[in-house]
Amino acid sequence: MLNDTLEFGVTSRNLPALGTEPYRGQQPWGMLVQQTAISGGTLVLTGNTASWVLDAAKKLEALGKLPAGWDSYGGLPLDSNAKMLTVSVLGWLGRNDLPVPAVVLGSAGTVQLEWRAKGKELEVELGKDNAVEFVKVYPNGDVEEGEEKANLPQRLRGLTRWLLYD
Amino acid sequence: MPDPLPEFECPPLNEVVIGVQFEPLKEFHAAHLGLYWSQIRHRYPFTEEQPPLAPQVEPPEVTARVPAISFQSGAFIPRSWFLDATKNELIQLQNDRFLRNWRQIEGTEAYPRFPLLIKRFEEEWESFLVFLNDQGLGRPSVNQCELIYINHLEPGSGWNDYSELEKVFTTLRTPGGSGFLPAPELLNWESRYKLPEERGRLHVQLQPVFRARDFKLILSFNLTARGSPEKNTEDEIFAWFHLAHEWVVKGFDQLTEPTMHQLWNKKQC
Numbered sequence: 001m002l003n004d005t006l007e008f009g010v011t012s013r014n015l016p017a018l019g020t021e022p023y024r025g026q027q028p029w030g031m032l033v034q035q036t037a038i039s040g041g042t043l044v045l046t047g048n049t050a051s052w053v054l055d056a057a058k059k060l061e062a063l064g065k066l067p068a069g070w071d072s073y074g075g076l077p078l079d080s081n082a083k084m085l086t087v088s089v090l091g092w093l094g095r096n097d098l099p100v101p102a103v104v105l106g107s108a109g110t111v112q113l114e115w116r117a118k119g120k121e122l123e124v125e126l127g128k129d130n131a132v133e134f135v136k137v138y139p140n141g142d143v144e145e146g147e148e149k150a151n152l153p154q155r156l157r158g159l160t161r162w163l164l165y166d
Numbered sequence: 167m168p169d170p171l172p173e174f175e176c177p178p179l180n181e182v183v184i185g186v187q188f189e190p191l192k193e194f195h196a197a198h199l200g201l202y203w204s205q206i207r208h209r210y211p212f213t214e215e216q217p218p219l220a221p222q223v224e225p226p227e228v229t230a231r232v233p234a235i236s237f238q239s240g241a242f243i244p245r246s247w248f249l250d251a252t253k254n255e256l257i258q259l260q261n262d263r264f265l266r267n268w269r270q271i272e273g274t275e276a277y278p279r280f281p282l283l284i285k286r287f288e289e290e291w292e293s294f295l296v297f298l299n300d301q302g303l304g305r306p307s308v309n310q311c312e313l314i315y316i317n318h319l320e321p322g323s324g325w326n327d328y329s330e331l332e333k334v335f336t337t338l339r340t341p342g343g344s345g346f347l348p349a350p351e352l353l354n355w356e357s358r359y360k361l362p363e364e365r366g367r368l369h370v371q372l373q374p375v376f377r378a379r380d381f382k383l384i385l386s387f388n389l390t391a392r393g394s395p396e397k398n399t400e401d402e403i404f405a406w407f408h409l410a411h412e413w414v415v416k417g418f419d420q421l422t423e424p425t426m427h428q429l430w431n432k433k434q435c
Contacts, residue, residue: 037183037263037267037312037314038183039181039183039247039269042376042377042386043375045352045373045375046354047352054352057381058383060381063381064380064381080378083379083380083381087376087378
């Protein structure tokens with residue numbers, strides 16, 4: 001899952017003040033929902049938006065400018081579904097105090113977000129089929145992989161809870 | 167003869183929403199969403215399901231808002247989107263809302279202009295009324311109308327960062343280097359204006375957004391007119407929309423700078 005990717009700035013700075021922002025606002029709907037009459041396609045940034053979201057958006061903005069073949073091996077530009085899913089993920093997790101993720105572009109046009117905290121690492125790959133593949137790396141080096149296709153907001157919050165608190 | 171409205175050949179419009187809210191149709195069930203789709207599917211071949219929108223009413227006097235928890239009795243009825251083949255246009259339907267959106271998908275689509283969009287809304291609304299009548303659901307009692315214009319302002323088009331917003335807006339001047347404060351990290355701005363004769367309000371909102379289609383950090387400049395028609399008749403409903411359109415367009419014109427108007431090819435009257 002993690003092969004053929006372009007690292008775009010690894011950082012684990014801005015480690016969170018743990019426990020300050022519990023996981024609130026459970027989203028009962030699975031995917032890409034709109035709570036307003038506007039049909040969407042944007043993530044609104046407010047005074048409550050965590051700094052890591054803004055930093056991640058800036059990294060993604062730079063990634064979004066890469067043309068096809070960016071990796072010299074025919075790497076595809078970002079897939080439109082992957083873009084929409086990525087923006088949704090930032091929205092679902094935007095009130096949680098996560099570190100700034102490393103943002104990585106996969107050669108299939110997917111987006112990877114990688115967080116590191118408390119000796120653990122969480123990588124999620126956001127693909128064109130609206131599925132999320134994840135890798136959890138434990139402090140002792142054990143690796144757990146999986147895929148989520150439903151209830152993504154809750155599943156992703158569960159993964160970040162593992163990273164920050166478990 | 168009223169003043170002609172300002173007209174821009176290349177406005178930064180990304181989305182327009184025209185919609186009505188009505189008293190909930192008591193006998194409207196989820197199955198009716200499918201039945202309605204079967205009648206328009208040849209024109210709107212795609213569908214998506216969304217959570218229902220909460221009722222929204224523009225009061226004559228705004229009172230303090232308190233957090234509210236709403237409980238729904240009875241079965242849950244979602245909001246359905248019915249999208250045309252291009253996905254640029256869609257109808258949104260739930261048991262107390264009927265909306266029609268035009269939006270950009272690629273970012274290059276030309277704005278079809280208000281006269282065409284309001285005509286299409288009127289045709290679809292009348293067709294929906296026929297559907298309701300055929301199903302024995304009665305005529306909806308419209309209590310609110312809404313017109314929303316979403317403009318996307320991209321850095322590099324007349325401005326570069328938050329320190330240069332006075333180049334875009336007539337009412338905004340942000341710090342930017344020469345004074346004590348740096349340029350803002352984020353910026354949100356809201357204002358509201360009363361429509362004449364208590365016919366509602368125009369809400370203006372500026373907010374930073376991260377756009378999915380091209381991963382760009384931009385500003386969304388939203389103008390929302392909301393209010394109630396004087397009577398629940400087609401004439402009054404569409405008279406309200408024309409008033410709302412006038413306020414949205416003249417408001418946009420007055421709140422933005424002439425130098426930006428040149429970029430958007432404002433027509434000389």
